[in-house]
Amino acid sequence: MDNNTEKDTDVILEVKDLKTYFKTGPHKVVKAVEGVNFSLRKGKVLGIIGESGSGKSVTARSILRIVESPGYIAGGEIRFKGQDILKLPEKEMKSIRGNEISMIFQEPMTSLNPIIRCGKQIAESLRLHRGMKKKEAMEEAIKMMQAVGIANPQARAYEYPHQMSGGMRQRVMIAMAMSSNPKVLIADEPTTALDVTIQAQILHLLLELQKKNNMSIILITHDLELALKTADKIVVFYAGTAVEEADTVDFNREAALRHPYTRALFRAMPEHGFAPEPGIQPYVRDLPEGCPYGPRCPKYKTECSKEVSYVPYQGGLVRCICPGDENEILPGILSGPAGLKGQMTSEQITSEQMASGQRSGEYNAWGKEGVSL
Numbered sequence: 001m002d003n004n005t006e007k008d009t010d011v012i013l014e015v016k017d018l019k020t021y022f023k024t025g026p027h028k029v030v031k032a033v034e035g036v037n038f039s040l041r042k043g044k045v046l047g048i049i050g051e052s053g054s055g056k057s058v059t060a061r062s063i064l065r066i067v068e069s070p071g072y073i074a075g076g077e078i079r080f081k082g083q084d085i086l087k088l089p090e091k092e093m094k095s096i097r098g099n100e101i102s103m104i105f106q107e108p109m110t111s112l113n114p115i116i117r118c119g120k121q122i123a124e125s126l127r128l129h130r131g132m133k134k135k136e137a138m139e140e141a142i143k144m145m146q147a148v149g150i151a152n153p154q155a156r157a158y159e160y161p162h163q164m165s166g167g168m169r170q171r172v173m174i175a176m177a178m179s180s181n182p183k184v185l186i187a188d189e190p191t192t193a194l195d196v197t198i199q200a201q202i203l204h205l206l207l208e209l210q211k212k213n214n215m216s217i218i219l220i221t222h223d224l225e226l227a228l229k230t231a232d233k234i235v236v237f238y239a240g241t242a243v244e245e246a247d248t249v250d251f252n253r254e255a256a257l258r259h260p261y262t263r264a265l266f267r268a269m270p271e272h273g274f275a276p277e278p279g280i281q282p283y284v285r286d287l288p289e290g291c292p293y294g295p296r297c298p299k300y301k302t303e304c305s306k307e308v309s310y311v312p313y314q315g316g317l318v319r320c321i322c323p324g325d326e327n328e329i330l331p332g333i334l335s336g337p338a339g340l341k342g343q344m345t346s347e348q349i350t351s352e353q354m355a356s357g358q359r360s361g362e363y364n365a366w367g368k369e370g371v372s373l
Contacts, residue, residue, distance in 0.1 A: 011079075012216050013040040013063070013101075013184055018076035020055075020062045030285045032058045032071070036242050037310055037317070038235045040184065045210065045217045047231030047248075049224050049265075051281050054237040056220045057106070060186045063218075064097050065090075080184070099129045102177040103186040107193075108169035112161040118172045119145065119157025122179060129180035144175040148205060167198035171205070178209060185210070188220045203230055224251075224265055236262050239292035240284045242310065245317040255325075258318040261293050291320065 020033040033055040040046045050056050061067045063078055065085070077084045085096060105111040113121060122141035126132045132140060138157070145153035148171040161169055170190060177185055187206060191199040207230065210217050221227050227234055228251055236244040236259065244259040251257065254266045267275040279296040282288065288295050290305040297304065299322050310319045 010041045011039045012042045012081060013218075014077075014079040015039070015059070015063070016077040016079070018059065018062055018078065019074040020058050020067055021072060021074045023070040023072070024285070029074075031287070032240055032284050033062065034240050035310065036076070036237075038242060038245060040216050040218060041232075042216055043210070043214045044233065045207075045219055045231045047227030047234045048218060048220045048237060049222065049227050049234060050237030051222060053239075053281065053284065055240040055284070056222075056237055057188055059237075060103060060188050060218065060220055063186065064101060064103060065093055066097070098125070099180045100182055101184045101186065102180060102182040104170075104173050104177050104188060104190050106189040108166070108173045109161060111173060112169060114161055117158050117160055118164065118169075119153075122157075122172065122175050125176045125179040141175070141179075144179060145172070148172075148175045148178070148209075149201070150175075166194055167202065170194065170198075170202055174202070174205065174209070178213075181213060182215065184216045184218065186218045186220070189222070190219070191221075191223075191226065199226070206230075224269065236265070239281055239287060241292065241319065242317075243293065243319045247316070250316065258313050258316055258323040258325075259293075259320050260297050260299055260324065263324060 015036055015038050018033055018036040019031070021029040021031050024030055036055065036059055038046065038048075048056050048059070058067065058071070062073055065073070067073060073086060076086070078086050080096065080101065085093060088096075112118065116124075119138060119141045122144055123132075123134070123137035126137040126140050127134065130137075142153045142157050145157055150156055150168060150171050156164070156168070161172070164172065174190075185206075190206065191202050194202065203226070206217065206219075209215065219227060219230055228248055231248055234244075234246055234248055234251065235242050236246075238261050244257070244262045246257060246262070249256075251266065254263055254272070257263050257266055264275075264277040267273050268277065277296065282292060282295070288305070290303075291297070291308045294300050294304040301322065303321050308319050308321055310317055313323050314325065
């Protein structure tokens with residue numbers, strides 16, 4: 001990737017130094033998102049990957065300005081088509097939210113209204129964003145349900161969310177998000193709790209709609225393999241910030257990746273050794289000074305305890321004072337089958353160890369809390 005060859009006019013959404021905090025008491029805040037930067041280009045798919053609690057969903061909600069109290073956007077810029085939407089009055093933001101920028105939320109069962117029929121929920125979105133009359137909106141809703149692969153939409157439009165399967169509910173959510181023909185679609189864990197076959201169908205549907213409408217997509221996921229199959233570019237989140245941005249093709253080789261954490265993710269993939277990473281991601285309320293990955297990093301230096309900038313490096317972007325290069329293989333990370341010996345489960349890790357985020361190989365979190373995304 002050469003950032004200098006990409007035209008600024010191709011950028012439809014740009015996030016600059018975004019900071020989103022949550023008040024936890026008098027003069028106390030949790031920095032859920034701190035200094036996030038990335039750009040989304042027209043007709044492209046940007047994958048945002050990271051563990052639970054890394055700031056992915058908070059970033060998505062910040063883009064739409066729907067962060068709920070006690071959360072608030074503390075700083076930065078979010079430029080949509082060149083305009084900083086953080087400075088817009090709420091009335092103008094409403095014309096963008098759900099219209100030009102739409103979002104598919106994580107859990108359709110909790111996002112859909114349980115007492116309103118699915119077709120009517122899509123129709124209400126059409127009436128709101130496209131000004132359709134009631135009858136026209138319902139007819140269009142049925143067409144959209146058919147477009148997203150819901151069989152017999154004339155009948156299913158009158159079903160309630162609980163009468164549909166998880167895959168069908170997700171298709172309803174996609175139909176609602178697409179009802180305004182958005183320029184940008186934010187898909188926040190769109191395949192959560194779906195089986196592998198349905199996951200593939202939903203992703204195929206999203207990519208079909210993206211190509212048909214020349215739409216840009218932000219795909220938020222904890223599943224690295226899913227992101228690599230779908231996205232043109234990947235942004236890696238860790239403990240509330242972006243630590244690396246790379247083209248998807250860079251993930252074909254460990255040596256092309258720049259940040260030690262990204263390389264650890266690479267090694268955690270089954271085809272690359274299935275190697276666990278010592279330690280766990282720190283909670284955002286207990287972040288170490290400087291680089292949040294420092295306590296786990298095999299390349300840790302005292303300079304890592306200072307502020308680390310997000311800078312261009314070897315065709316990508318990285319937040320690291322000593323990033324990897326083509327000729328380096330990082331030390332200190334177990335790989336291959338040997339790395340599975342003597343592992344402790346997440347349940348066996350003490351609260352003291354979790355808080356300290358030890359860098360040594362004294363324990364390895366494996367399972368839900370492990371590096372495997």
